Every structure is written in structure tokens, then in C-alpha cells.
Amino acid sequence: MPAEFLKIHPQTPEPRKIQQVINILRDGGIVIYPTDTVYAMGCDIHNARAVERLARIKGIKPQKNDFSFxxxxxxxxxxxxRVSNNAFKLMKRLLPGPFTFVLEASNRVPKVLANRKTVGIRIPDHPITRQIVYELDHPIITTSIKDEDDFMEYPTDPEIIFERFQHQVDIVIDGGFGGLIPSTVIDATNDDFEVIREGAGEFTI
Known part of the structure; x- marks a missing residue:
């Protein structure tokens, strides 16, 4: 059964449609959604089967993933x-925004991901994504959607994304065209704050 293609207003997400997405996530579904950078796919952080399914779509083992929360x-x-005081201050200044912070994982990371020593944290500045997480009342696992096209690394058109993933996921949200540049990734496991990947966010201490 193909995924549902659901158009949601990018600035004022309709509550009924957000609830529809929440229901799918709680049932173990995989959702594709816009962020403040590129389109991404994800699932409920507490649903081990969904996390394993997401890893299969990406062609990796759950314990070897580079998923963020x-x-x-x-x-x-x-x-x-685990967040130092300096890291917390920096995150407070830069988030919500196009940044991923790599931090030391705590022992409350779900068991399916328990072998990981670090975890990436995202708070995108996008109404649809944040409303989904707010209504779900806990984080979702996220991973960027990459294109196999050498010309464009990240697909931007939700209709093209739907054509590619409609038989692998449960719902594709159309929140308008996505971006071409992923988030800036910052290693915040210590207070040196090293940029691992240059992306959409401009980082200065």
C-alpha cells in the first residue's frame, strides 16, 4: 500500500493533519517531513521496530546509524x-536553527540505539517539525534524505520524494520545497566546539 501524500501549511500547520501524522508515528510508522534545512525521514524514538525499519531503509544496522534526535x-x-553548561548556553543561543549538536549519550537513549556513545540533537526552526514533536511529547529519530543524483545531493521537491519513497514509508508531508544544504554539525562532547560539517548554520562562538 503506497504512502499517503499529505499537504500541510508550512507556517500554520493544521492541527487535524498534525494529529494524523502523530497517529502514524505512534503506530510505528515512518514519516517524511520538511525541516529548516533539507527533507528528512523519521519515526518515534521509543518504537524499536520503527527504528529498525528506518535503518533498513537506509541500508544500515540500527547500532551503526548516524540518526539524530x-x-x-x-x-x-x-x-x-550529557550537556555541559557552556554547551547548553551555546545551544540556547543557536536553537531552534539549522544546527546538529553531537553530545555524549546518556543511559536513557533507547535500547535499540544503546551502543552509541554520542547522539546528535536537532531543534529545527520549522513549524511543522516542531509541532509534530510537541504533540508527540517526545523526540523523533531523524535522518536526512539524500538523492542518488550526482547533481543534487538532497532532493527538494516533495512530489519527487513521494515518487521515490511511497512504497517504503507511511506518509510524505508536502510542506513546500525543501532546502539544498543540511545542518551544520557541531561536536559539543567537550567545550572546544569543533565544526564537523559546514552546513546551513553559521557558527561563531
Whole structure:
């Protein structure tokens, strides 16, 4: 059965449609959604089968993944990662925004991901994504969608994304065209704050 293609207003997401996405996530579904950078796919962080399914779509083992967690705000972060005072101040200044912070994982990271020593944390500045996480009341696993095209690394058109993934995921959200540049990744496991990947976010200490 092909995925549903669901158009959601990018600035004022319709509550009924957001609830539809929440229901799919709670049932173990995989969702494709826009962020403040590129389109991504994800699932409920607490659903082990969904995480394993997401890993299969990416062609990797769950324990070897590079998935990040999307949180609604900073209040969720301490549940899954150890954050120094300096890192917290930096995150407070830059988030929500196009950044991924790599932090030392806490022992509350779900068991399916328990072998990981670090975890990436995202708080995208995008109403659809944040409303989904807010209504779900806990983070979702996220991974960027990459294109096999050498010309364009990240697909931007939700209709093209739907054509490619309609038989692998449960719902594709059309929140308008996505971006071409992924998030800036910052290693915040210590207070040196090294940029691992240059991306959409401009980083200065």
C-alpha cells in the first residue's frame, strides 16, 4: 500500500493533519517531513521496530546509524545527552536553527540505539517539525534524505520524494520545497566546539 501524500501549511500547520501524522508515528510508522534545512525521514524514538525499519531503509544496522534526535526545545535534551553548561548556553543561543549538536549519550537513549556513545540533537526552526514533536511529547529519530543524483545531493521537491519513497514509508508531508544544504554539525562532547560539517548554520562562538 503506497504512502499517503499529505499537504500541510508550512507556517500554520493544521492541527487535524498534525494529529494524523502523530497517529502514524505512534503506530510505528515512518514519516517524511520538511525541516529548516533539507527533507528528512523519521519515526518515534521509543518504537524499536520503527527504528529498525528506518535503518533498513537506509541500508544500515540500527547500532551503526548516524540518526539524530529532533526535540521540541532544550527541556528534552538532558533526557538523552550529557550537556555541559557552556554547551547548553551555546545551544540556547543557536536553537531552534539549522544546527546538529553531537553530545555524549546518556543511559536513557533507547535500547535499540544503546551502543552509541554520542547522539546528535536537532531543534529545527520549522513549524511543522516542531509541532509534530510537541504533540508527540517526545523526540523523533531523524535522518536526512539524500538523492542518488550526482547533481543534487538532497532532493527538494516533495512530489519527487513521494515518487521515490511511497512504497517504503507511511506518509510524505508536502510542506513546500525543501532546502539544498543540511545542518551544520557541531561536536559539543567537550567545550572546544569543533565544526564537523559546514552546513546551513553559521557558527561563531
Amino acid at each position: 529532533i526535540c521540541f526545545d532544550l527541556s528534552h535534551i538532558a533526557d538523552y545527552a
